[in-house]
Amino acid sequence: MKIAFIGLGNMGAPMARNLLKAGHSLVAFDVVRASLEALAAAGATPAGAVAEAVRGVDLVITMLPSSPHVRSVYLGEDGILSHASRGTPLVDSSTIDPHTARELAQRAAERGLPMADAPVSGGTGGAEAGTLTFMVGAEEALFARLQPVLEQMGRSIVHCGGAGTGQVAKICNNMLLGISMIGVAEAMSLGAALGIDPKVLAGIINTSSGRCWSSDTYNPYPGAMDNVPAARGYTGGFGTDLMLKDLSLATDAARQAKQSVVLGAVAHQLYQLWSASGAGGKDFSSIINLIRKAS
Numbered sequence: 001m002k003i004a005f006i007g008l009g010n011m012g013a014p015m016a017r018n019l020l021k022a023g024h025s026l027v028a029f030d031v032v033r034a035s036l037e038a039l040a041a042a043g044a045t046p047a048g049a050v051a052e053a054v055r056g057v058d059l060v061i062t063m064l065p066s067s068p069h070v071r072s073v074y075l076g077e078d079g080i081l082s083h084a085s086r087g088t089p090l091v092d093s094s095t096i097d098p099h100t101a102r103e104l105a106q107r108a109a110e111r112g113l114p115m116a117d118a119p120v121s122g123g124t125g126g127a128e129a130g131t132l133t134f135m136v137g138a139e140e141a142l143f144a145r146l147q148p149v150l151e152q153m154g155r156s157i158v159h160c161g162g163a164g165t166g167q168v169a170k171i172c173n174n175m176l177l178g179i180s181m182i183g184v185a186e187a188m189s190l191g192a193a194l195g196i197d198p199k200v201l202a203g204i205i206n207t208s209s210g211r212c213w214s215s216d217t218y219n220p221y222p223g224a225m226d227n228v229p230a231a232r233g234y235t236g237g238f239g240t241d242l243m244l245k246d247l248s249l250a251t252d253a254a255r256q257a258k259q260s261v262v263l264g265a266v267a268h269q270l271y272q273l274w275s276a277s278g279a280g281g282k283d284f285s286s287i288i289n290l291i292r293k294a295s
Helices: 012-021 033-041 050-054 067-075 098-110 123-129 140-150 165-193 198-205 240-257 262-279 284-294
Strands: 002-006 025-029 059-062 090-092 115-117 132-137 154-161
Touching: 002 012, 002 050, 012 025, 012 033, 012 123, 025 033, 025 050, 059 067, 067 090, 067 098, 090 098, 098 115, 098 165, 098 240, 115 140, 115 165, 123 132, 132 140, 132 165, 140 154, 154 165, 165 198, 165 240, 165 262, 165 284, 240 262, 240 284, 262 284
Parallel strands: 002 025, 002 059, 059 090, 090 115, 132 154
Antiparallel strands: 115 132
């Protein structure tokens, strides 16, 4: 296929490279010239603007930082909806609010452009390895068309329902992740303060009822686990500001739905405090340092 790929950041660039490896022809665009040049070196055709990238392609994929960026790229005068050929499928893999995802899908449909929201889980490592989970909000027929392409970038491709449900799944999952990371950080910090070896405590938790991904795969306590951000000064991984963004999306969506998310709101405030202290660029598991400081 001839695919337009827009947004070549930490996630988008490796996703695009996997499509090139699968044999697709890519037309790429990013506002960061160095990112565009790097993908061009891997075999993509660089475009000078969004409008140029989407003309005459079989599929458009976007991976952008936030809702305002997505709105600009899709709805701007030189954006996708104004320049993609009628019938071209559109896939947005950015993490944005469900309301925006549904609005864009409706406006795309009015122009004869079928659109899916397909945010991902798996981080930069999953993007590089092609093992991402795609949470797809789309009509069944569109999902069936997109699934073979998404499988070249991910391992698990899940049809969540209609437009916007992919974003619903993503923000609910990441709200739970933020909450569970704080819970593990508190438990590990308490154990260490009371005198148990953190590695011993982690091993007990991970074979007991407190076990979760934040404890057995991504433990936040330094020295409890190798090959995680806590073992390298909280560099790499999923940034504090990215978690703060997702918690903001979740709490905003909850407000619109009039659904209480008490722990989600507390997690949001704690990550806000941690980001404001200058830790926005550190991995989100570094929240344990806020808890240890408070203690």
